[in-house]
Amino acid sequence: MPLQLYNTLTRKKELFEPLEPGRVRMYNCGPTVYSFAHIGNFASFLLADLLRRHLEYSGLEVLQIMNITDVGHLTQDNVADAQGEDKLEKKAREEKKDPWEIARFYEDAFHADRKLLNIRDAHRYPRATEHVPEMITMIEELLAAGLAYEAGGQVYFEIAKFPRYGILSGNSTEELMAGESGRVESDPSKRHPLDFTLWKRDPKHLMQWDSPFGRGFPGWHIECSALSRKSLGEVFDIHTGGEDNIFPHHDCEIAQSSGGKDQICARHWLHRRYILIDGKKMSKSLGNIYTVGDLVQKGYTPREIRFNLLIGHYRANSNFTFQGLDSARETIRYLREFRRNMLELPARVTPAEEIQTVASLSQERDRGFRAGLDDDLNISASLAELHAFVSEAYKLATTEESGRLAVARLDAWDQVLGVLGERDGSPDASETTARVGKSNWTAAEVDRLVGERNEARARKDFKESDRIRDVLKAAGIVIKDSPQGTRWHAEG
């Protein structure tokens, strides 16, 4: 089934085919490590993760690169003073640490949260600060090609030399000028007000590097151009980011990376639209900028957060709500329960017809699941197939063998979704000393309590049996009575 992806560049869905058959090269705009990444940032990284997982599920090899922006940027508050101040620098001053320490701290935090959210490791996470020589080389090339110039101590890219400037955002230079409305103070030495910085000199900046253009630091957009070219080549398959990256960041990248040629560095551009929080945009004044840590502190699990961020389409303003997190919790619980129930089916001989039915259903639903994601990552359609299959399996599977077949299907899908995790939550008899869930008991001790409860039930002492069940429940252990006996498992 052919994969169709919307391309910001052409504003339509296009058939996706990697330049090199069977092998996809993808670049993702990564985090700026001057503070904790919030769930909006992770929504963007999750788009990359879902795409990567689906490509791999489809049998393609993926080379994924995500940059770490540790140089920092000009802050809005400081634009006015014309000197500018690096965000990392500001943070460093506030926290009285050096910017390199700050950057490393938040980079570590990013990876910790990323792993919590079950986002697969990219193949490389290149740091901007470790690729300044590559950026300098690129700037030199642009100067040599006459696409850039030095003025007023800075190096600028001359947009007049790249007629297609603005192609990604759909802006023409004239429109951008019209929209500018005098809000931006332009450096008078620039040839055109929209020419953007490649190399900047500012003695107050803490992070400085020597270069042929003087001691300074790289401009705002050059890092992604240099990093992507180094890791993936001049033209690669996919470039992702948040919708705010479209202009100016990605348009500038395209201009720089063209090298004066009529080529655009990436073929497919995918942008995650902003998520809203309770229908409102994230903002400091509303206090709704949540980090993974914030939500975990409120009692939600990383998988619930992942699922809630994943179920909306990446090109829609999905609404992130606490009710949605509760909904995600219930769905995950339901699916884990399904796994347990399937694996606990009686181990007896399965009629050939039943196996056949479950197997063909599994294949049919998998086709639907893949078709959904193939349609520009329409995960809602895929999840509908998943739910249909679970419901059907409940009705059809009567033995452990059928159950295992159904679970295999679910687990395969979870390679793409990544929300169920590896553990199935069932008690492991071999771990006699391990505590069960959040309780203080071992599995053997829980078994003993369950036995006591069943003795009470047998003599119809329901007051006592309910008391024991309440005690277990309070400890996070769920009891299920069935004709085959009583089963229990830890919550979740």
Next chain:
RNA sequence: GGCGGCAUAGCCAAGUGGUAAGGCAACGGUUUGCAAAACCGUCAUCCCCGGUUCAAAUCCGGGUGCCGCCUCCA
């Protein structure tokens, strides 16, 4: 002011011309000592107005509301 996107049930969310997927919640029922789990059933005419069409949530025009970019904030 310029460019772009969105508007579907209490909540989340598919569906781009053929008569509204799926999930959560809720309610009724089966099952259970009671539960839990599972199962069965109920629950929307698609922001408003006008137009095109045999037929529109889906196309066109006009409103209203929300979101994004135009100042590196995914």
